[in-house]
Amino acid sequence: MTTPDRRSAEIVAEAKDLVVGYDRAVVGPINVRLGPGITALLGRNGAGKTTLMRTLCGVIPAVSGRCSVFGRDVSDGAAVRSQVGYLGHELALASALTVKQNLAFWREVWESIPQATLIDHDDLIGRFDLTALLGQRVRSLSRGQRQRVEMARLAMTDPDFVVLDEPLTGLDPVYAAQTRELLREWGETRTVLYSTHSVPEALELADRFLLVQGTDLIDLSHDDSEVTEQIILNHLEPAA
Numbered sequence: 001m002t003t004p005d006r007r008s009a010e011i012v013a014e015a016k017d018l019v020v021g022y023d024r025a026v027v028g029p030i031n032v033r034l035g036p037g038i039t040a041l042l043g044r045n046g047a048g049k050t051t052l053m054r055t056l057c058g059v060i061p062a063v064s065g066r067c068s069v070f071g072r073d074v075s076d077g078a079a080v081r082s083q084v085g086y087l088g089h090e091l092a093l094a095s096a097l098t099v100k101q102n103l104a105f106w107r108e109v110w111e112s113i114p115q116a117t118l119i120d121h122d123d124l125i126g127r128f129d130l131t132a133l134l135g136q137r138v139r140s141l142s143r144g145q146r147q148r149v150e151m152a153r154l155a156m157t158d159p160d161f162v163v164l165d166e167p168l169t170g171l172d173p174v175y176a177a178q179t180r181e182l183l184r185e186w187g188e189t190r191t192v193l194y195s196t197h198s199v200p201e202a203l204e205l206a207d208r209f210l211l212v213q214g215t216d217l218i219d220l221s222h223d224d225s226e227v228t229e230q231i232i233l234n235h236l237e238p239a240a
């Protein structure tokens with residue numbers, strides 16, 4: 001389902017002439033504007049989804065061009081970063097510390113940024129059902145449990161731009177359903193960009209579909225015509 005009105009209402013994140021990559025360019029130059037709602041990012045293995053998302057969040061620098069959140073460059077510092085919540089494949093938590101210690105560490109980091117708005121500790125623990133995990137070391141957690149703590153960490157600053165790299169992969173059915181619900185809730189008021197390899201799931205959740213194809217980023221929702229599984233599959237190129 002596309003909701004162009006909601007999308008055009010507000011630009012939260014924007015990429016201008018953005019090229020992303022490492023020692024070589026992987027995707028770009030691209031221009032894209034993202035607003036409230038859920039955008040699914042699709043593409044074959046190795047297409048560059050993770051690289052693009054990490055760049056949009058300021059985790060790695062752009063090769064060239066610019067990415068901004070509310071008009072401010074993501075590399076501008078911690079204040080703008082507090083408005084961005086990123087869930088990646090790499091752990092942002094210290095594995096030797098307990099869940100409680102990790103959350104306390106991140107709270108201290110964000111408390112030092114005057115512009116950051118912090119969600120109450122107890123609300124966060126309740127919301128992500130972490131009470132039973134607080135005393136456990138992160139390294140002893142299962143993948144799904146660890147992701148729950150990661151989600152609590154990224155939600156701590158109540159970010160407007162939420163970027164999630166394959167957040168529904170490898171979760172048990174109950175937690176996957178809860179995560180889908182959380183994405184839907186965030187998508188009501190926030191700008192959510194998430195990557196997935198599940199086309200049916202993307203069609204169920206997302207308002208907008210971006211697809212990395214070669215060095216391009218294709219917006220499959222550029223008009224009001226319905227995006228279907230076949231259209232998405234037609235756009236997916238052979239793996240690199």
Ligand SMILES: Nc1ncnc2c1ncn2[C@@H]1O[C@H](COP(=O)(O)OP(=O)(O)OP(=O)(O)O)[C@@H](O)[C@H]1O
Nearest residue numbers: 022023026043044045046047048049050051052240
């Ligand atoms: N740290 C890195 N240094 C150099 N090249 C990298 C690095 N990480 C990824 N790449 C390369 O960048 C390209 C894009 O990788 P990326 O992880 O962004 O793809 P992806 O679309 O997220 O893939 P997948 O669906 O398999 O997770 C690949 O060719 C990959 O080998």
